[in-house]
Amino acid sequence: MKTPATAVLDAMQVRYQLHSYPHRAGAAYGPEAAFALGLDPARVFKTLVTEVDGALTVGVLPVADSLDLKALAAAVGGKRAKMAEVTAARRATGYVAGGISPLGQKRTLPIVLDVSATEFDTVFCSGGRRGLEIELTPADLARATNATVVAITAG
Template sequence: MAGQGTPATALLAKRKITHQVHSYEHDPRESYGLEAAAALGVEPARVFKTLLAEVDGTLTVGIVPVDTQLDLKALAAAVGGKKARMADVTVAERTTGYVAGGISPLGQRKRLRTVLDTSATTFPTLFCSGGRRGLEIELTGTDLATLTDAKIADIATR
């Protein structure tokens, strides 16, 4: 696929982080995360989605496996907040510089507080959006946490 460069892949190259880029043809009728897992032949628990929420009015990123839901109470608690709600899609796109379904936790336009689900540390590598629908990056959970300055907490509801 030509033109695979995104702010996420540029960040990985700049920081010399070991990773692999995987692309697949996105079907608009499919759920992004589960579609990625099926297309790449990996268990959904290893594919992580990037969600934006407002915790006490501050945008915060939650990164959880695609076969789970973001636990808003747990996300708020992880960053010392009280109340969380999902961010408006338009706000999420404008703030990150990515389109919904392709929001990468890496290379966002603005650095946001980030929380990565604890399950990310249980796999040798995980997959997250590369910044475009149909583009996934495979890297270690430790590298993802380091690059996003993420706090690791149990924020997924299974």
């Protein structure tokens, strides 16, 4: 199964594994992926598109956690952050909500990966479609997205 996310990894010769599951309409995407694949939710990362001082910015964090908007803004040298409109996220990334991958986005956006990813040998992120997850090392995810790795979860 090819998506823009897998195309980026293939071009960079990054090792990864795809995992698919049947998506149920109305289900919360991240927790659904963790449950369907029998994974610790701390290893499954969601991709949230935000606006930091008016510029689209991406936060990648565990599905069970909440995004600390102030920490995200600080990570990219900004002051204020808010969640982006769904249509703006779709236009910038080329992906639909629930299938936004940090990899292979239409526009190059700043990406901040929560430091908790480094606690695991591999993590999971969206493969660019609802019901599709990519498993790869945190180092490869950070390298493939040119991510800043810092704490961005609330709590």
